Amino acid sequence: MPAHWLSEIMRRSHDGPFMREHDFDMAVAKTARQLTKKYGIRFNPQTPVPWDDDLTDRVYQAGLELFLEVGVYNMDTSRVIRFSRDEVEEILRHEPGQVVLGEGKDAVVMKARKVEDTERPIVHSGPTGTPCSETMHPRILISCAQEPLIDCLGAGSVAMYHGQEIKPGTPLEIMGSRRDAIAARMAVTAAGRPGMHINDVAVSLTCAGKMAACNPQFGLRPSDGLLVSQMTELKTNFDQLSRVAFLLDYGIRIVDLMTPLIGGIGGGAEGTAIVSIATHLLGATCYCADYHMMSHTHLKWLNNTDRMGLWIMAEVGQALSRNTRIVTLNDIYTVSGPGTEELLYEAAAGAITGTVSGMNIQGCGCTGGSLTDHYTGLEARFAAEVSRAVVGMSRQQANELVLKILPLYEHTFEAPRRGLPFQEVYDPLTVQPKPTWIEPYQRAKEKLASLGIHFVT
Amino acid sequence: MLEKYREPLSNAIAEGEAEQAVELTRQALSEGVDPLDIIQGILVPALTQVGERFQAFEIFLPELMMAGDAAAAATTILEEAIAAKGAQRQHLGTIVLGTVAGDIHDIGKNIVSTLLRSHGFNVVDLGRDVPAIRFIEEAEKHHAAIIAMSALMTTTRPAQRDTINLLKELGKRDAFKVIVGGGCVNAEWAQAIGADGYAENAAEAVVLCKRLLQAN
DSSP, X not given: OOHHHHHHHHHHHHHSOBOOHHHHHHHHHHHXXXXXXXXXXXXXXXXXXXXXXXXXXHHHHHHHXXXXXXXXXXXXXXXXXXXXXXXXXXXXXXXXXXXXXXXXXXXXXXXXXXXXXXXXXXXXXXXXXXXXXXXXXXXXXXXXXXXXXXXXXXXXXXXXXXXXEOOTTSHHHHHHHHHXXXXXXXXXXXXXXXXXXXXXXXXOOSHHHHHHTBOTTTSBOXXXXXXXXXXXXXXXXXXXXXXHHHHHHHTOEEEEEEOOEETSTTOSHHHHHHHHHHHHHHHHHHSOOSEEEEOOEETTTSXXXXXXXXXXXXXXXXXXXXXXXXXXXXXXXXXXOTXXXXXXXXXXXXXXXXXXXXXEEEEEEGGGGOSTTOOOHHHHHHHHHXXXXXXXXXXXXXXXXXXXXXXXXXXXXXXXXXXXXXXXXEETTTTEEOHHHHHHHHHHHHHHHHTTOOOOO | OHHHHHHHHHHHHHTTOHHHHHHXXXXXXXXXXXXXXXXXXXXXXXXXXXXXXXXXXXXXXXXXXXXXXXXXXXXXXXXXXXXXXXXXXXXXXXXXEEEBTTOOOOHHHHHHHHHHHXXXXXXXXXXXXXXXXXXXXXXHHTTOSEEEEEOOSTTTTHHHHHHHHHHHHTTOGGGSEEEEESTTOOHHHHHHHTOXXXXXXXXXXXXXXXXXXXXX
């Protein structure tokens, strides 16, 4: 997408209609509700993996209509950026439908997958939304990068720099961002995969921080990616748009991060699915995104592996796959943490749902990203193994499987099993999982095998 | 006379029908119903029930926001009526609330704000990206009892401690209770930075504020 389009976004950021933020929120909420009725969209908790193509196409049309109706809110100018249907359709027509991630022998092609695709999804892992300690962070990254089934690494977020708390907009943010980029580069190199795609450095909350992560030799290269975030729902600001300007110039992959809240402005499952379609369109139109990271989050539990979360994941994945060439991945967030079987069952449900619904996979945001160092490569391996096992499976079969898996973890939502931090379940020296983590992993595999998942050996 | 309006006004609030809520409120006032009775007897219980249903995930954020807007519209008229009588509305206490410096995430903070208002607190919402000194200046200006700070990100939560430290440095720590919350915040963090309390969600924030004010 040419940079002059970004100039047009800037013009609309200043010339678009003025609106108070609360009024914009209410407009999104009311329009999503109206469109839910207009298109007859109904969430059914018994079909977390739906297979009704007509319903799916209506979800897409409703999301497109929401985007055209309400537009995008620029929080810095309190003005609404609007797009015509022709503009949106023109941009979508030019979506390449795939993106090369990484370089050399480690490069992979991440595609806009088909529903029930027989080709496996690309799998990302890394503690993007999970805080890490300075000491464990490099080991956690290696634990992910060394997994053969993981294709791309998220560099994660460390809140400290040499013992000092990092604050956004300070030199420590710049230093922390560079350090984490170097740690990620070292992790993929240590894993023998120096060209592996690194999908973000999450410590930085400002454009300057993101820019600091870029260094062709030691940090992020054009073959890597950096996130440009949306604020819930359908909002942006100049800091995010400034990232786009820089990232376009650097040539790095632009990753559109969205976090639609389940139970938030969109309302229930139906409205949140509609909003999630619209947020993808924001990423395509305003951020020139190469791919999209869908991190929809339950307002109460911070996960997306409940029935509503899975249904939204499935509907949005299928809707985008059937109607666009947008490349997207579902970012699996769980309530449970490392060392627990429940985490693995949540990861499995997310991986199955995403895989048959035309998405690529990222995981897992353990404990909803709330606990430090609660992230390991093993749960990502598990998600990837489950994903491979169900490639090509029909959505009906996937739904039956997920319905069997859900009772294995749903009861933990109100009292989550948070598990243990990395150093308790992995040997930090060898970066190998300890028996305390391997044993539940094996039990979970056996359990899922007994439910009908045939793991690829 | 209050009973006549209890059900229709409660329903109007719960359904987020602001115009209907305003109309019913005007009618009630014209029939001589005490505005304070309307607030305490109808608005606060109706919004409390909406908050409980939201907490139970029976309804979602739009319903909560619309109910809050409807109640706010009715409250504006009632406060005018109270002022016209030369009286003053009694609040449970004033809370200065905001998302800390560097953090622009405010959905959670907005929910807390709505629920606190619904329970009868006077909430001064400073919005997001609020510097430490502004929390303190606004708390002094509004004679607040509590400063409440939200932070979503690990890298922004230290700003909660900055405010507490600045209060200490200015010799004003004992003037206010300070409570914290947000995605990356937990009870251990609250204790470590010397906050007076932590709430995991909006409903807990209401309970916490009531407890802190009772202890005062």
